[in-house]
Amino acid sequence: MSGLDLYLAACSMLAGGVVGSFLNVVIHRLPMKQSIVSPGSRCPECGHGIRRRHNIPVLGWLMLKGRCHDCDAAISLRYPGVEALTALLFLASFLVYGVQPRTPFVWTFLAALIVVAFIDIDHRIIPNKIVVPGSVIGFGASVALDPARWWQYLVAGLGASGFLLLLGMIWRGGMGMGDVKMALMMGCVLGSSVIVALFASFLIGGIGGALLIATGLRGRRDRVPFGPYLSIGGGFAALAGAPVLEWYVRSFL
Ligand SMILES: [Zn+2]
Structure with a gap:
């Protein structure tokens, strides 16, 4: 694998993580007929917006140790799970199909x-x-x-x-x-x-x-x-x- 390929593979994973974070919002809001664009990600328990520095796929959840910064409610392991799954699948697609x-x-x-x-x-x-x-x-x-x-x-x-x-x-x-x-x-x-x-x-x-x-x-x-x-x-x-x-x-x- 060349340096460029490694770089593109890393970009694919990152894109997957960001898309996965959006998919969490879609999964949560689409069945409730809420807008999937605004407002931004928020705690389902207390409704406080997720701070920008915590809104990083997978890492945000780890930084918060799986708890809301505002109300301490547990944040389901599913959220980082969906982000990690999407990241891995995006990486796999890049490895199979390339550019x-x-x-x-x-x-x-x-x-x-x-x-x-x-x-x-x-x-x-x-x-x-x-x-x-x-x-x-x-x-x-x-x-x-x-x-x-x-x-x-x-x-x-x-x-x-x-x-x-x-x-x-x-x-x-x-x-x-x-x-x-x-x-x-x-x-x-x-x-x-x-x-x-x-x-x-x-x-x-x-x-x-x-x-x-x-x-x-x-x-x-x-x-x-x-x-x-x-x-x-x-x-x-x-x-x-x-x-x-x-x-x-x-x-x-
Ligand atoms: Zn909360």
């Missing part, structure tokens, strides 16, 4: 997946405000980056969402329309790699569901949100879908 227009596109997609996953965990909804524009912008960007295969993104989007719609009709209460729209977004962005995304989502969802039941955290009949699993599968496919699909085709077909 290419696809890198910021993958960053945007991963950011959308993180927001959907946490909002689905908190509220059991997948917000239209993310997945509807995500499908339109995702399809437009995919076609702009890869015009010769525009039809592949269309087929992938319609195929993935149609598949989940069918599953939802067979297992009532299984998949919701949010999951269907999210699959549309994933297909529009991932193209043929959406197969890898869905396979990974169901695999991890199956293992995760079994673990939750085995540990008694959830009953057999509880509805488990599927958005987080779709997010994990989609993120995996965005970073490693093409080589995995190639390997599968070469080995088994």
Whole structure:
């Protein structure tokens, strides 16, 4: 790795941390229909604004030792967690795609997946405000980056969402329309790699569901949100879908 590459890798992580900090605000405010622009970050407990010197991704939380400067309320480990996760995923995208227009596109997609996953965990909804524009912008960007295969993104989007719609009709209460729209977004962005995304989502969802039941955290009949699993599968496919699909085709077909 050259010095410039190292510098750009560090910049990617930093950008991920800053974006992650913004994603925390989106995750918290979007379901409550509050503005995500103003006011700035504040303590959810006492409402005091976070001071500029504490508003640094991950480090701010460490400096405050996980407590609000004003009211001493505990600040959830999730905030620095989302920032660190976004930073690592942005770094991984840069390492996979390098200095290419696809890198910021993958960053945007991963950011959308993180927001959907946490909002689905908190509220059991997948917000239209993310997945509807995500499908339109995702399809437009995919076609702009890869015009010769525009039809592949269309087929992938319609195929993935149609598949989940069918599953939802067979297992009532299984998949919701949010999951269907999210699959549309994933297909529009991932193209043929959406197969890898869905396979990974169901695999991890199956293992995760079994673990939750085995540990008694959830009953057999509880509805488990599927958005987080779709997010994990989609993120995996965005970073490693093409080589995995190639390997599968070469080995088994
Ligand atoms: Zn406070």
